[in-house]
Amino acid sequence: MKEQTEIGKIKEGRYIVIDEEPCKVVGIATSKPGKHGAAKARIDAVGIFDGVKRSIVSPVSAKTYVPVVERKSGQVLSIAGNMAQLMDMKDFTNFEIPIPEDKTGAIEVGKEYM
Numbered sequence: 338m339k340e341q342t343e344i345g346k347i348k349e350g351r352y353i354v355i356d357e358e359p360c361k362v363v364g365i366a367t368s369k370p371g372k373h374g375a376a377k378a379r380i381d382a383v384g385i386f387d388g389v390k391r392s393i394v395s396p397v398s399a400k401t402y403v404p405v406v407e408r409k410s411g412q413v414l415s416i417a418g419n420m421a422q423l424m425d426m427k428d429f430t431n432f433e434i435p436i437p438e439d440k441t442g443a444i445e446v447g448k449e450y451m
Contacts, residue, residue, distance in 0.1 A: 338405040344378050345397030353382055354402040355391040360384050367397060412449045423450075 339354050347353055351362050360382035370376040375396045382391050395401065411423035411432075419436050421444055436444055444450070 339402040340405060341400045342403050343397065344380070344395050344399050344401055345376075347378075347380060347401070347403070352385070352404050352406055353380065354404055355380075355382055355393055358384050358387065358389075358391070359404040359406075360391055410449055413444060413446050416444060416446060 345367075347362060347365065349362050349365055353360055353362055362380055362382045364381040366379045368377045375398060377394055378397045379392060379394045383389070384391065393401070410426045412426060414422045414424055414431065416422075416436070419438075419441065420433050421436050422431060422433050424431050426449065
């Protein structure tokens with residue numbers, strides 16, 4: 338899911354959709370409005386899923402899409418290799434997710450994570 342917002346309202350650390358890929362904004366640079374046009378913004382972002390660096394340049398009044406990020410809490414039921422089986426704490430559904438490399442030793446069975 339995604340919704341539209343103005344480029345000028347996007348802040349560093351938020352999320353944006355670039356080339357149909359959700360990205361986290363790592364830098365924003367804006368230019369002043371000039372004689373021949375409106376202020377422009379350059380947004381540098383890194384893909385959430387693929388880690389690829391992307392950037393866009395648009396007028397600050399232009400619209401772009403931002404992903405709707407839903408965070409949930411879940412309890413770890415089991416760990417198998419680099420996959421963890423979690424149970425959603427609200428509706429008790431089970432699902433599997435890959436464990437990030439930097440969190441491999443920190444995840445424990447039975448603990449609740451967000």
